[in-house]
Amino acid sequence: MEPMTADSSSGGFDYLIVGAGFAGSVLAERLASDGRRVLIVDRRPHIGGNAYDRYDDAGILIHPYGPHIFHTNSKDVFDYLSHFTQWRPYEHRVLASVDGQLLPIPINLDTVNRLYGLNLTSFQVEDFFASVAEKVEQVRTSEDVVVSKVGRDLYNKFFRGYTRKQWALDPSELDASVTARVPTRTNRDDRYFADTYQAMPLHGYTRMFENMLSSPNISVMLNTDYRDIVDFIPYRHMIYTGPVDAFFDYCYGKLPYRSLEFVHETHPREQFQPTGTVNYPNDYGYTRISEFKYITGQQHPQTSVVYEYPQAEGDPYYPVPRPENKELYRQYAALADARPDVTFVGRLATYQYYNMDQVVAQALATYRKLKDAPVQPEATPAG
Ligand SMILES: Cc1cc2nc3c(=O)[nH]c(=O)nc-3n(C[C@H](O)[C@H](O)[C@H](O)COP(=O)(O)OP(=O)(O)OC[C@H]3O[C@@H](n4cnc5c(N)ncnc54)[C@H](O)[C@@H]3O)c2cc1C
Numbered sequence: 001m002e003p004m005t006a007d008s009s010s011g012g013f014d015y016l017i018v019g020a021g022f023a024g025s026v027l028a029e030r031l032a033s034d035g036r037r038v039l040i041v042d043r044r045p046h047i048g049g050n051a052y053d054r055y056d057d058a059g060i061l062i063h064p065y066g067p068h069i070f071h072t073n074s075k076d077v078f079d080y081l082s083h084f085t086q087w088r089p090y091e092h093r094v095l096a097s098v099d100g101q102l103l104p105i106p107i108n109l110d111t112v113n114r115l116y117g118l119n120l121t122s123f124q125v126e127d128f129f130a131s132v133a134e135k136v137e138q139v140r141t142s143e144d145v146v147v148s149k150v151g152r153d154l155y156n157k158f159f160r161g162y163t164r165k166q167w168a169l170d171p172s173e174l175d176a177s178v179t180a181r182v183p184t185r186t187n188r189d190d191r192y193f194a195d196t197y198q199a200m201p202l203h204g205y206t207r208m209f210e211n212m213l214s215s216p217n218i219s220v221m222l223n224t225d226y227r228d229i230v231d232f233i234p235y236r237h238m239i240y241t242g243p244v245d246a247f248f249d250y251c252y253g254k255l256p257y258r259s260l261e262f263v264h265e266t267h268p269r270e271q272f273q274p275t276g277t278v279n280y281p282n283d284y285g286y287t288r289i290s291e292f293k294y295i296t297g298q299q300h301p302q303t304s305v306v307y308e309y310p311q312a313e314g315d316p317y318y319p320v321p322r323p324e325n326k327e328l329y330r331q332y333a334a335l336a337d338a339r340p341d342v343t344f345v346g347r348l349a350t351y352q353y354y355n356m357d358q359v360v361a362q363a364l365a366t367y368r369k370l371k372d373a374p375v376q377p378e379a380t381p382a383g
Pocket residue numbers: 018019020021022023024041042043044048049050051065066067068069070071224225226227241242243260317318345346347348354355356357359
């Protein structure tokens with residue numbers, strides 16, 4: 001990773017990449033490996049975007065923007081990232097605090113047996129779900145998805161409150177996609193994810209990003225909004241991974257996002273809770289508490305946790321999945337399509353909730369397209 005030098009700036013850059021998260025960093029790495037000169041800028045004081053991690057005052061590795069657990073079914077994505085990090089196998093487990101008990105989520109055989117004091121087998125729990133499931137003619141909302149699978153009581157205890165806190169909307173007002181990803185299991189599998197590859201970067205995400213950006217063809221500028229430099233630095237093509245509505249000066253209005261406040265705490269004991277994440281669907285203002293040492297595997301006599309409080313204002317984290325928002329995004333997407341000089345990629349530029357592996361896959365696909373595209377003449381800085 002090169003600091004900005006007079007040399008590189010005077011020669012101009014092939015690519016100006018806005019945002020040093022997964023989308024921007026994968027593209028910077030790929031293009032630099034072909035000998036392209038890349039300037040990557042981020043307005044934050046660090047690389048890694050939301051996946052950035054760092055050691056806190058107690059010396060515990062934390063994720064300032066909430067727990068980031070890597071999981072993928074894509075061998076290509078896993079193999080690609082493996083050039084920049086070793087891995088530590090990790091399967092995430094989540095418990096939900098319901099009716100005074102901590103119960104496995106996604107709902108599985110043990111969840112049902114412990115909640116209702118039953119002793120069902122896998123076959124019997126299938127019948128149980130069938131007996132409580134509600135008939136829904138057409139599954140449209142998040143509520144429909146859940147009640148049609150596991151019935152009203154489990155929906156009320158595990159999903160309704162959590163979703164209302166997370167989105168400040170009732171599940172009946174949200175797209176089916178929000179809960180469609182939540183599986184229900186009739187066995188005792190209590191892993192949160194079922195993907196083939198489940199592992200954490202051995203030395204953390206930030207170290208992995210440093211390795212991705214280590215080419216002499218890459219210059220990194222932090223604490224910099226691209227708007228402050230775009231008119232002064234010569235480049236041929238822009239790759240933009242920031243919010244698409246901001247790029248177009250919110251000309252059609254703001255794309256709605258849900259934000260989070262993260263409250264970090266360190267406790268003077270080895271362990272705070274029995275698993276990596278505990279969800280609180282029905283009590284308190286926060287949705288969940290995550291304990292980093294489970295996720296990172298770090299040994300330390302103290303422990304650090306993060307509470308997540310959903311809120312309307314703040315950094316854009318989750319696009320609000322409602323049809324009218326998709327429609328608004330389509331208007332911005334049309335403007336983006338009309339800009340051949342800029343490539344829009346990543347979760348903010350495409351107004352889509354993506355996991356990290358999906359963003360890596362999207363960036364790799366974008367790289368393949370750019371690689372085959374003819375190089376444009378250098379953009380002339382205005383002014
Ligand atoms: C709370 C939370 C938990 C998550 N947990 C997981 C998880 O467990 N597993 C998983 O796979 N995924 C998880 N994700 C999703 C993951 O964070 C994203 O997939 C990933 O960060 C997307 O990368 P990106 O490069 O598209 O965006 P980002 O990481 O957001 O990077 C975009 C960058 O652009 C910069 N930028 C924006 N505008 C400008 C500008 N004008 N000038 C300069 N820079 C700018 C921003 O500062 C930012 O650093 C989670 C997301 C959240 C919100």
